[in-house]
Amino acid sequence: MSSIDTTAVSGDLQVPEPDLTPSEVLSRAVALRPLLRENRVQAASDGKYSQKIHEAFSGAGFYRLVQPRQYGGYEFDLETYYRTMIEISRGDPGIGWCLTLGTGHTIPLVAHFSPDVVRDAFGEDGVFIAPHSATPRGALIPTEGGYLLSGEWPWSSGSPYSTHAMATSVIIAEGEAPVPAVVLMPRQDFQIRDDWGSHVTMSLGASGSNTVVAEEVFIPADHVSPMSEWAYSTLDEGTFGTRSTGNPIYLGQIQALYPASLAAVQVGTAWAALDAYEETILTKKRIYPPLIERYKHEEGQRVWGTARASIDAAQSTLLGAMREYERLGERWATGDVPALEEWVGLGNAIYGACRIAHEATELVFRSVGSSVAKKGVPLQDYFLTSQMSKAQIQEHMPEVAVAFAKAHFGLS
Numbered sequence: 001m002s003s004i005d006t007t008a009v010s011g012d013l014q015v016p017e018p019d020l021t022p023s024e025v026l027s028r029a030v031a032l033r034p035l036l037r038e039n040r041v042q043a044a045s046d047g048k049y050s051q052k053i054h055e056a057f058s059g060a061g062f063y064r065l066v067q068p069r070q071y072g073g074y075e076f077d078l079e080t081y082y083r084t085m086i087e088i089s090r091g092d093p094g095i096g097w098c099l100t101l102g103t104g105h106t107i108p109l110v111a112h113f114s115p116d117v118v119r120d121a122f123g124e125d126g127v128f129i130a131p132h133s134a135t136p137r138g139a140l141i142p143t144e145g146g147y148l149l150s151g152e153w154p155w156s157s158g159s160p161y162s163t164h165a166m167a168t169s170v171i172i173a174e175g176e177a178p179v180p181a182v183v184l185m186p187r188q189d190f191q192i193r194d195d196w197g198s199h200v201t202m203s204l205g206a207s208g209s210n211t212v213v214a215e216e217v218f219i220p221a222d223h224v225s226p227m228s229e230w231a232y233s234t235l236d237e238g239t240f241g242t243r244s245t246g247n248p249i250y251l252g253q254i255q256a257l258y259p260a261s262l263a264a265v266q267v268g269t270a271w272a273a274l275d276a277y278e279e280t281i282l283t284k285k286r287i288y289p290p291l292i293e294r295y296k297h298e299e300g301q302r303v304w305g306t307a308r309a310s311i312d313a314a315q316s317t318l319l320g321a322m323r324e325y326e327r328l329g330e331r332w333a334t335g336d337v338p339a340l341e342e343w344v345g346l347g348n349a350i351y352g353a354c355r356i357a358h359e360a361t362e363l364v365f366r367s368v369g370s371s372v373a374k375k376g377v378p379l380q381d382y383f384l385t386s387q388m389s390k391a392q393i394q395e396h397m398p399e400v401a402v403a404f405a406k407a408h409f410g411l412s
Helices: 022-031 033-038 040-046 051-060 078-091 093-103 106-112 115-122 240-245 254-283 298-333 340-366 378-408
Strands: 139-143 146-156 164-171 179-186 191-193 210-220 224-226
Touching: 022 033, 022 051, 022 078, 033 040, 033 051, 033 078, 040 093, 040 378, 078 093, 078 254, 078 298, 093 254, 093 378, 106 115, 106 179, 106 240, 106 254, 115 179, 115 240, 146 164, 146 179, 164 210, 179 210, 254 298, 254 340, 254 378, 298 340, 340 378
Parallel strands: 139 164
Antiparallel strands: 139 146, 146 210, 164 179, 179 224, 191 210
């Protein structure tokens, strides 16, 4: 492979704002922060953000950020996308989680499904929102023209406003070994169970992490993609996405992309926690002499400075990894196929960014005093968000570290 083999796709969808810039997108995300924080408690109770916010996200172009232009999107770089998700999560982590994990699967959609399937997924209005529950569950039973799918996929974050769902299942064919595969389902083919919100979880109530249910749904063969292609392969022929768009961002290597979505929310959470801490120390006095506002005392200054350093480091790590992802894609496009170690190494670094962001959130939480113990205090919610995410990330981080070491030492 010496160059990207692009395949023309007819009937391009119109881009709503052809001249929209990354700086304008980020400004829109920052401007929404007051509305997101105002909706924080209600969104957590409802298990999703409001229709008003959904319309604001749509109008701002957030659902189209990494969507190819030929399908009506802006095809921005990964740094723009994740900076935007950080800002939304800074407004409210639960809302940010719902948006990020509903929109971030656009890249693997384009990468790993045929252009005909992708165009149909974007539909006439050019909007694609889909959760992806990545743990293999349920069963795909071969039938004429495709498969019958049955199963339940909890933690399908981003499902409330979804147009589709991605679900990892297992192809079970008689006499053959089970094959994990990702299924793409339009909204009419699955149910969303009403099992999310602050009444069932300690935090991230607004993340829309409901259970997706399918009962003997017919899945056309071209709506099923082997999971092996979603991680590292030799990539000699590229992917559907690189061939149809000419953009190596659509290699769709999820070793970096999936942890990046988690990290963006955690970095945004840490920023939100620091905002809450700053507001506190600007107005609250010390309980021991000298009885001055905390921001005037070295103790408050030290906490703020230490937390800010961690947040800056976590954000720089995440955004740097995304720039490196694109550089790896550019190398691939010249025929220099990156090694497995390089892709997994990005994921390993991004999980490190999550850990640093958690440390910053925890530091400011424990540095305020007993007032944060009151239910409904924003800083308590940010702390609980970090703890809930920490439990999830801990399931992945050790495995990624081991996979990285194995790749480095040639043991994969």
